[in-house]
Amino acid sequence: MTSKVTNHTVHDVCDAIRAHHHFVVVSHARPDGDAVGSQVAMGLALKALDKHVRLISADPVPDIYRELSGVDDIEVTSAVTGSWDAAIVMECTELSRAGLTGLNNGFVMNIDHHPGNTFFGDVNYFDESAAACGELVFSVLQGLQVPLTVDIATHLYIAILTDTGSFHHGPISTRTFEICGRLTRAGADPRALANKMFDQYKVGRLQVIATMLSEMQMEDRDRVAVLTIDESLLTQSNATLDDLDGLVNLPLTTRTVQAAILFKSAPGQPLRVSLRSKGDVNVRVVAAVFGGGGHVNASGFTLESTAEDKRQAAIQQVVAAVNTALGPAVGEAPSDEKPLVRPE
Numbered sequence: 001m002t003s004k005v006t007n008h009t010v011h012d013v014c015d016a017i018r019a020h021h022h023f024v025v026v027s028h029a030r031p032d033g034d035a036v037g038s039q040v041a042m043g044l045a046l047k048a049l050d051k052h053v054r055l056i057s058a059d060p061v062p063d064i065y066r067e068l069s070g071v072d073d074i075e076v077t078s079a080v081t082g083s084w085d086a087a088i089v090m091e092c093t094e095l096s097r098a099g100l101t102g103l104n105n106g107f108v109m110n111i112d113h114h115p116g117n118t119f120f121g122d123v124n125y126f127d128e129s130a131a132a133c134g135e136l137v138f139s140v141l142q143g144l145q146v147p148l149t150v151d152i153a154t155h156l157y158i159a160i161l162t163d164t165g166s167f168h169h170g171p172i173s174t175r176t177f178e179i180c181g182r183l184t185r186a187g188a189d190p191r192a193l194a195n196k197m198f199d200q201y202k203v204g205r206l207q208v209i210a211t212m213l214s215e216m217q218m219e220d221r222d223r224v225a226v227l228t229i230d231e232s233l234l235t236q237s238n239a240t241l242d243d244l245d246g247l248v249n250l251p252l253t254t255r256t257v258q259a260a261i262l263f264k265s266a267p268g269q270p271l272r273v274s275l276r277s278k279g280d281v282n283v284r285v286v287a288a289v290f291g292g293g294g295h296v297n298a299s300g301f302t303l304e305s306t307a308e309d310k311r312q313a314a315i316q317q318v319v320a321a322v323n324t325a326l327g328p329a330v331g332e333a334p335s336d337e338k339p340l341v342r343p344e
């Protein structure tokens with residue numbers, strides 16, 4: 001397959017979908033709400049068009065999405081086998097992000113909003129001004145005149161709700177709200193879905209938060225927060241990696257913190273590192289240094305080793321990203337004036 005470095009339009013995607021019949025629909029490994037929502041919504045739409053569809057993921061869907069309609073149809077496997085004539089690959093800057101073999105020798109449509117997309121598809125629909133890939137899927141479905149069912153609307157709403165952290169970050173635009181208005185009119189329930197996405201964690205999550213915050217370190221005069229969750233804390237709290245969603249955002253609820261880095265270890269897993277930032281502080285470039293990716297304000301990577309030098313290098317890269325965007329920190333750190341932990 002010869003990839004052409006060209007961006008296409010939503011009309012090109014619609015034409016390509018009309019011209020094919022047997023689809024595989026995939027998103028990135030370790031799927032999040034946008035990956036699952038975009039994938040299932042696209043699958044439901046293709047079925048409505050009488051296409052043959054398989055939904056494939058390299059990793060299991062996180063628990064909070066499992067009871068949603070259509071999620072059961074996702075096959076978890078590391079290899080795409082069998083015959084198909086078009087693959088729709090969403091949420092992937094490059095084909096390898098899908099974590100699947102068997103996608104190299106067919107017609108590939110690339111639909112994505114992550115900066116740095118490599119235009120690996122035969123058709124590429126890339127738009128980094130979209131707050132979620134779900135916005136792009138919405139446009140494709142409109143182009144194909146697929147009716148918005150409650151299930152499709154719910155999946156696209158979840159894609160947008162989760163990728164923006166409850167309308168908190170990313171390129172949220174009037175288009176975002178126009179689409180969410182349409183989805184709400186089609187039956188997506190904002191209050192129920194916010195509850196389902198953000199208010200259903202285990203109590204163990206609170207125990208993790210308590211310990212994590214008591215051990216938080218501040219760098220760069222309180223502009224960078226460093227968080228760690230190790231295996232023993234997870235085990236003691238009876239929590240899993242799924243329960244840690246969004247914890248990296250907690251330090252950003254303060255005025256001073258401009259970037260946060262969270263190191264997460266779980267049994268038998270590589271060390272996962274999550275990065276979040278505000279405004280122009282670019283943590284995507286930090287993740288890229290370590291082979292990861294993401295968005296300007298939300299990115300991540302994994303480290304095979306828990307070596308302290310790698311950890312320190314990552315922290316220093318985050319400090320550098322803050323200094324690049326905002327200049328050097330001046331004045332006393334507020335936490336120097338007032339201890340974070342109350343004295344005995």
Ligand SMILES: [Mn+2]
Nearest residue numbers: 034132133163
């Ligand atoms: Mn996304």
